[in-house]
Amino acid sequence: MSTTIRRRxxxxxxxxxxxxxxxxxxSALPAWLAEIRRAExxxxxxxxxxxxxxxxxxRRP
Structure with missing residues (x-):
């Protein structure tokens, strides 16, 4: 799961x-997440x- 969030x-x-x-x-973000950051x-x-x-x-047992 991923999110983009304020640092502080x-x-x-x-x-x-x-x-x-x-x-x-x-510098190592997957392309889809890098595109989200650019859109932001x-x-x-x-x-x-x-x-x-x-x-x-x-997964929970």
Whole structure:
């Protein structure tokens, strides 16, 4: 599962890190996620520093 989120502030990256998400290296994003980041930038969402994050989903037994 992935998300793009503000680096700082309420509900931002530190919150997601506490719940198992890791920050993704911007230069190593999959093409589909890199395109989402470009679209966010076009819409002005990069006025605040943002980061892509991911977490592995596990099946419950």
């Amino acid at each position: 502030g309420l509900g931002a990256a530190p919150f997601y890190e506490r719940h198992g998400f890791v920050r993704l290296d911007p 930038a076009r819409e002005g969402l990069d006025r605040w520093p943002r980061v892509a994050m991911a977490r592995e989903l596990r």
